[in-house]
Ligand code: 4AD
């Protein structure tokens with residue numbers, strides 16, 4: 001058996017001799033003692049090797065270790081409040097698995113382009129590893145939330161014949177001589193699975209050929225999309241706030257060390273409670289005007305407006321009932337106010353902007369056909385979708401949560417590029 005114990009679980013082995021495998025993150029030496037900082041993907045621990053307590057060969061091996069060499073060490077676990085993670089390993093034996101060549105990412109500061117070119121290595125640093133562990137926790141929490149509520153996970157296709165979120169951001173591919181597109185959203189398929197299964201979600205990569213070079217836009221991002229038969233706009237918002245609370249609670253309880261590594265102000269997250277504030281688009285425009293922004297009713301909010309709106313609140317805020325012209329073809333008009341739709345975006349606090357887009361869908365066949373025409377969308381490609389209104393149409397609603405923006409907010413990151421293992425951006429798809 002090749003497995004040893006993981007650094008994360010050292011606290012269960014106080015006083016015992018254990019074997020650890022990992023990589024050398026850093027080292028210091030006083031001549032008589034070598035301090036080896038090891039990482040294994042679950043955390044960092046300091047290994048202490050005392051010259052007079054080990055044989056010459058072991059000492060020499062430790063001496064020869066370069067940054068990011070892979071190794072196996074044996075030692076006794078001790079409590080050490082001053083060391084990283086609170087424990088240290090009194091090293092008795094050491095085996096080098098592979099001595100690393102000179103490592104490009106040193107413990108000095110590096111520019112972000114330099115790091116982005118080496119993303120495959122950059123993810124080994126404590127901060128990046130912490131983010132990826134939190135992302136994993138968030139994804140797991142989301143799946144569990146929906147599992148507990150008896151949603152069916154119904155995966156949507158990636159290769160699609162038509163647009164869901166407007167034709168300007170489509171990535172076109174060649175599908176055996178015919179044009180096809182990478183999915184912008186699984187929603188239309190989730191509407192079909194919701195009419196088959198009631199409450200569903202899909203979770204996968206989605207693609208947008210965005211010409212935006214901002215801290216919030218990726219070309220490939222992951223989206224969790226839920227769709228529920230017999231849900232209206234209010235039901236939809238209630239489900240979303242419960243979901244966000246579930247995720248925050250999970251991360252606060254299970255990722256304490258990682259949040260500390262990131263220096264995240266967790267009070268900001270812990271103070272969030274339901275219900276989240278709800279503002280209509282029209283009220284949000286009023287709020288902007290009160291803040292001295294000259295804003296026209298009918299214009300879309302950009303990042304600065306979203307920040308101004310959300311900074312009034314501690315919790316994420318729903319903005320609902322946007323002007324019809326701003327939103328996708330499938331959004332149901334408000335019967336009391338037909339110039340707006342029953343859609344809502346959820347804006348995260350601290351200037352992170354929109355993390356969820358969603359709403360109630362048009363359930364009437366004639367209106368949906370009319371909207372397809374108005375949006376210049378080809379009827380043939382949507383015949384199957386129109387069938388959903390022909391055969392037992394029901395009121396239904398759903399939403400899509402952008403994972404990277406959610407990770408960026410919960411981790412307190414400056415840019416979504418750090419919220420995904422390998423970001424795809426306007427001018428970067430390497431490595
Ligand atoms: O608001 P969007 O475009 O909504 C939809 O795609 C709906 N069809 C979802 C649904 O109702 N099932 O996108 C949803 C979320 C946004 O709120 C944002 O968090 C994220 O997806 N998102 C992006 N994240 C990173 N980079 C991009 N280019 C993104 N575009 C959208």
Ligand code: MG
Pocket residue numbers: 345354356357
């Ligand atoms: Mg949106």
